[in-house]
Amino acid sequence: MTNPLHAAYYADSAVQQRVCVVENVPLARDTFRIRFHCPQIAKRILPGQFVMMRLNAGDDPLLARPLALYDTVLDGDQQPVGLDIVYLVVGKMTGRLAKLSAGSDMEVWGPLGNGFATPPTDHLLMVAGGIGQTPFLALARQYLGQRVYGGSPLRLTPPERVTLCYGARSGVYLAGVEDFEALGVRVRLSTDDGTCGHRGLVTDLLRRELDGAGEGTHVVCCGPEPMMEAVSQITAVAQVPCQVSLETPMACGIGICFSCVAKVRDGQGGWDYQRTCVEGPVFAAERIEW
Ligand SMILES: Cc1cc2nc3c(=O)[nH]c(=O)nc-3n(C[C@H](O)[C@H](O)[C@H](O)COP(=O)(O)OP(=O)(O)OC[C@H]3O[C@@H](n4cnc5c(N)ncnc54)[C@H](O)[C@@H]3O)c2cc1C
Numbered sequence: 001m002t003n004p005l006h007a008a009y010y011a012d013s014a015v016q017q018r019v020c021v022v023e024n025v026p027l028a029r030d031t032f033r034i035r036f037h038c039p040q041i042a043k044r045i046l047p048g049q050f051v052m053m054r055l056n057a058g059d060d061p062l063l064a065r066p067l068a069l070y071d072t073v074l075d076g077d078q079q080p081v082g083l084d085i086v087y088l089v090v091g092k093m094t095g096r097l098a099k100l101s102a103g104s105d106m107e108v109w110g111p112l113g114n115g116f117a118t119p120p121t122d123h124l125l126m127v128a129g130g131i132g133q134t135p136f137l138a139l140a141r142q143y144l145g146q147r148v149y150g151g152s153p154l155r156l157t158p159p160e161r162v163t164l165c166y167g168a169r170s171g172v173y174l175a176g177v178e179d180f181e182a183l184g185v186r187v188r189l190s191t192d193d194g195t196c197g198h199r200g201l202v203t204d205l206l207r208r209e210l211d212g213a214g215e216g217t218h219v220v221c222c223g224p225e226p227m228m229e230a231v232s233q234i235t236a237v238a239q240v241p242c243q244v245s246l247e248t249p250m251a252c253g254i255g256i257c258f259s260c261v262a263k264v265r266d267g268q269g270g271w272d273y274q275r276t277c278v279e280g281p282v283f284a285a286e287r288i289e290w
């Protein structure tokens with residue numbers, strides 16, 4: 001199927017697999033990293049893309065849930081053979097996922113969605129709120145030339161700076177900070193309760209980073225919608241390009257059900273609904289009608 005207007009176009013380009021959990025370890029309060037073996041998806045997935053995951057035991061919840069690529073897992077020959085997904089326990093599926101142990105199986109399909117655009121930049125500035133840091137580890141690694149995703153190397157001059165501004169309710173929820181630091185990413189933290197980093201909002205950190213040094217910066221953002229809206233307003237005023245990765249709830253993940261639509265501006269003063277699962281989840285921030 002070659003027509004992107006046809007639902008099968010997206011379904012046909014994804015792989016559905018029963019996968020085996022390799023490990024499922026806590027990273028922070030209510031937050032886990034699950035690793036599973038799935039070479040076919042791991043070879044093709046790009047930063048910013050996601051997979052749909054469904055538990056095999058029973059039909060509750062019936063529907064799969066979307067979760068972003070945290071990173072690929074390489075074998076001894078540096079070939080991608082698995083995926084790491086980092087998730088926050090919020091409800092039924094993630095609650096049950098947290099109880100899976102090594103050897104359990106699940107159903108996964110992907111890679112799905114468009115992934116991040118990767119324009120050349122002097123300063124890649126990643127802004128994350130809540131569990132919104134998850135799509136950024138692979139993106140940072142890709143920009144820094146430390147790993148190939150999707151089978152072809154990205155021929156980019158690495159940015160002079162790669163920064164993560166990451167805000168959470170409290171220090172106990174900050175997950176994976178050391179993974180970013182290990183890549184050489186500058187990490188700036190904020191918490192609502194002041195238990196770690198700046199006491200206040202992640203947008204305060206963003207303003208500091210942009211203050212007088214916006215030129216050559218490219219912002220990517222993921223987190224709760226009000227935070228993404230605030231980030232898109234700040235970057236618009238600073239005239240800095242910004243991509244947002246939406247976390248709209250999804251039912252099918254492959255363009256069929258239209259449960260995941262967002263209002264996206266058409267560039268002629270109007271807007272239309274677009275499906276976050278196939279036209280997104282990454283959009284230019286100025287196109288979103290918040
Ligand atoms: C493209 C994409 C990538 C994502 N990547 C990640 C990731 O890497 N890690 C991660 O932890 N989560 C991620 N999410 C969010 C994740 O899909 C939801 O948290 C998950 O579906 C919750 O399932 P559940 O059955 O545990 O919760 P449910 O029982 O379905 O819901 C529990 C509560 O959470 C609310 N809720 C559910 N989903 C969302 C949502 N998307 N936004 C706001 N509120 C919601 C429900 O309204 C309900 O109040 C992503 C979402 C999208 C669309």
Ligand code: FES
Pocket residue numbers: 249250251252253254255256257258259260261275276277278
């Ligand atoms: S989740 Fe079904 S169309 Fe997007």
